[in-house]
Amino acid sequence: MKIVVFVSQTLDTEARVAVSSSGDSVATDDVKWILNPYDEFAVEEAIQTKEKLGGEVIVVSAGPARGIDAIRQALAMGADSGVHIKDDGFAETDNYTIAKIVASEIKKIDGVDFVLTGMKIIDDESVQVGIQLAEELGLPHVSLVSKVVEVDASKLVCQKEIDGGSVVVEVPLPALITCPDAMNEPRYASLPNIMKAKKKPVNEVTLDDIDFDTLGISRDAVGKSGSKVTTVKIEVPVIDRKLKIIKGSDDTTVKGEEIAQAVQELVQLLRDDAKVL
Amino acid sequence: MSNEIWVIADMKMDGSIRKVSFEALSEAKRSMQSKIGGPLCAVLMGSGVADKAEALGKYGAEKVYVVDNAHLKDFNPDGYVKALSELVAKHQPHIVLAGNTSFTEDYIPRVAARTGSGLAMEAIDMGLTDDNRLTVKRYSHSSKAISEIEFKAGNTMMATIRPNTYKEEESPVSPEVINEQVDISDADIKVKVVNLETKMSDRPELTEAERVVAGGRGLGSEENFKYIYDLADVLSAAAGATRAAVDAGYCPYDMQVGQTGKAVSPTLYFAVAISGAVQHFSGMGTSKVIVSINKDPETPIFAKSDYAICGDLFEVLPVLSEELKKALAE
Ligand SMILES: Cc1cc2nc3c(=O)[nH]c(=O)nc-3n(C[C@H](O)[C@H](O)[C@H](O)COP(=O)(O)OP(=O)(O)OC[C@H]3O[C@@H](n4cnc5c(N)ncnc54)[C@H](O)[C@@H]3O)c2cc1C
C-alpha cells in the first residue's frame, strides 16, 4: 500500500501571538515552529495503516527551508521518505494553488492508494487545502474522520462526525481523508528513530521543477499578488471581560452558606448587570 | 460575473433549514444587496426539498434555485460539489454565502477549487469595498488573531459564516422558483453511506443556541454530566463539552466545543469545570457573556470570564439550577 501524508509546519499558537510591523501578518521573530498538530494524527494513521497492510508512507510538504523539520519529525515517527517543495513564497499563496503544487508532486508517483491530510492548519486555519487536494488529485474525500473502521487494498470504511450525529461511510481507494485530533494517539519519536530519520531520503524540489503549464496556472500564482484573497490586516483581539469572580471568605472556594449567597449574587448579576435572563 | 448574491440553504437531519442560512440571507439583504444591485437568491439542494422555497422567501430570497435530486438525499459531498459547481459555472454569481457547518466545510472548499472562486471560511464579519469586492474578518491562530481578508475581482467570491453572528430578520417576498437539472449519476457518488446515526435531542442545537452550558473533565463521569443537562434544561440551553470530557467518554463527540469541535457564539456560555485551554476558548470566545464555575482559584478560565464562582460544581450547580429556575419563572 502506497500512502501519502501531506504535512505542514505551523506556528505554535499556544504561545503569544503578535502582529508584525507591516500589520498584515503575524510576527514570526521569536516563535516556535511545530509540525501542525492535526497532521500528527494523519501521520500516525498512515503509519498504523502501513503496519497493518505493509507498504510505504511518503510525507509531502511545501514551505520554506525550516519546513524540513516537520518532514523529519514525520520520518522519525515512522514515515519512509519525504518530498520537500522548498520556497519562501507560500505563506500568502491561494489555498488551491498550494493544493495544485503539492499535488503535482504526487501525480508523479505511481499507484498511490491512500492520501491523508490534517483537518486544518492551526495558524492560518484556512480549512481548505485538504479537500482541495482531493479535487486536484481527482479523488473522493472523507473529511473529519473520527475513526478508521476498516481499510484494505481496495476500500476504506470510516466513521465521520456530522452535525447532529455520526455516519459510517465506505469509499473505494484511492481516496483522501482529513484528520481531526483524537482519531488515534500519535506516537512519540524515540531518540534512535530521530537519528534514523536523518538518513531517510527527502527529495527536495523547487518551483523551477514544477510544470506550471500542466497545472493550468502561472508561476505568478505563487505569492500574495497571485492570490484570489489576500490578508490586508491582522488584529489581536483583546479579551475584555467583566472578571467578577465570586470567591469564598478565604479567597478560595465558596463553602457552606457561602454557596447559596454566591449563587444568588451570580443570578442577580446575570439578571441586572448582564441582562441575559 | 452577474450581480446576484447567493445564499446556500443548509439543512439539518430532519430536513429543516438551519437558522444560519436565514442569518446569511438577512445580512446579505441588509448590507450587500442594494450596493451590488442584483437579486438576492437562495440555492436549495437536496432530495424532496422543493417545498422549502417559501421559507427562504420569508427572509428576502427573490429567486430560489432548486436542485431536487435523489442522489442528494444523504449529506454526501460528491453530489453537492457537482450540483453547486455546475450552478456557479452557469450563472456566475457575484457572491456565494453559506453558514459554516460541518457539512459546508465538507464540500464548499472543493466547489471553490472547481469553479476558480475565492473562498474564506467562517467569517465573523463581512463588508464590501467601493468596487463591491467582498471583505471578510475571520479568526486565525487559535482565535488569537483576527485576519481581515480582501477578495480580488474577477472571480465568484465565496464565504461561510459562523452561526449566530448575524441577526435573522424577516422581509417576506414570494420567490421565483427556478428548477435546475443537474445530471448526477450513481457513478458520481463515490462515498457511500453504510450507517447513519442521528441523535435527535430535545435541546437546541449547539451552534444555534442562545445559551450553552458546557462541562469539562472535572465532571468526572458520564452520570455526572446530568448536572450539566439539568442546568441546560433550566436555561433551555444546548449542552456542550471539552475534548477532555469527550475523550474520557462522558459525552458524545458532537457536544465538543473548540478548535476541532464546534464554534459557538451564544448570548450566555456556562463553562463548568473547564480550564479554558486555547483550543477550547477558540470555539467559544465570541460568546457575549461567559460564566465559569471552577474550584481552582487560579484557573485560567477566570481571566476570560465575565462572572465566575470559585466553588465545587457538585455543590454549586444544584443550587444554581434551583435559583435560575426561580429567577426565570418570575
Ligand atoms: C490539536 C488539538 C485540538 C484540540 N481541540 C480541542 C477542542 O476542540 N475542544 C476542547 O475543548 N479542547 C481541545 N483540545 C484540548 C485542550 O488543549 C484541553 O486539553 C482541553 O480543552 C481541556 O479540557 P478541560 O478544561 O475539560 O480539562 P482540564 O484542563 O483538565 O480542566 C478541568 C477543570 O475542571 C476543574 N474542576 C475539577 N473538578 C472540579 C469540581 N468538582 N468543581 C469545579 N471545577 C472542577 C479544574 O479546576 C480544571 O480547571 C485540543 C488539543 C489539541 C492538541
Ligand SMILES: Nc1ncnc2c1ncn2[C@@H]1O[C@H](COP(=O)(O)O)[C@@H](O)[C@H]1O
Ligand atoms: N504547504 C503545505 N504542504 C503540505 N500540506 C499542506 C500544506 N498546507 C496545507 N496542507 C495540508 O492541508 C491540511 C489543511 O490545511 P489548511 O486548509 O491550510 O487549514 C493540512 O493539515 C495539511 O495536511
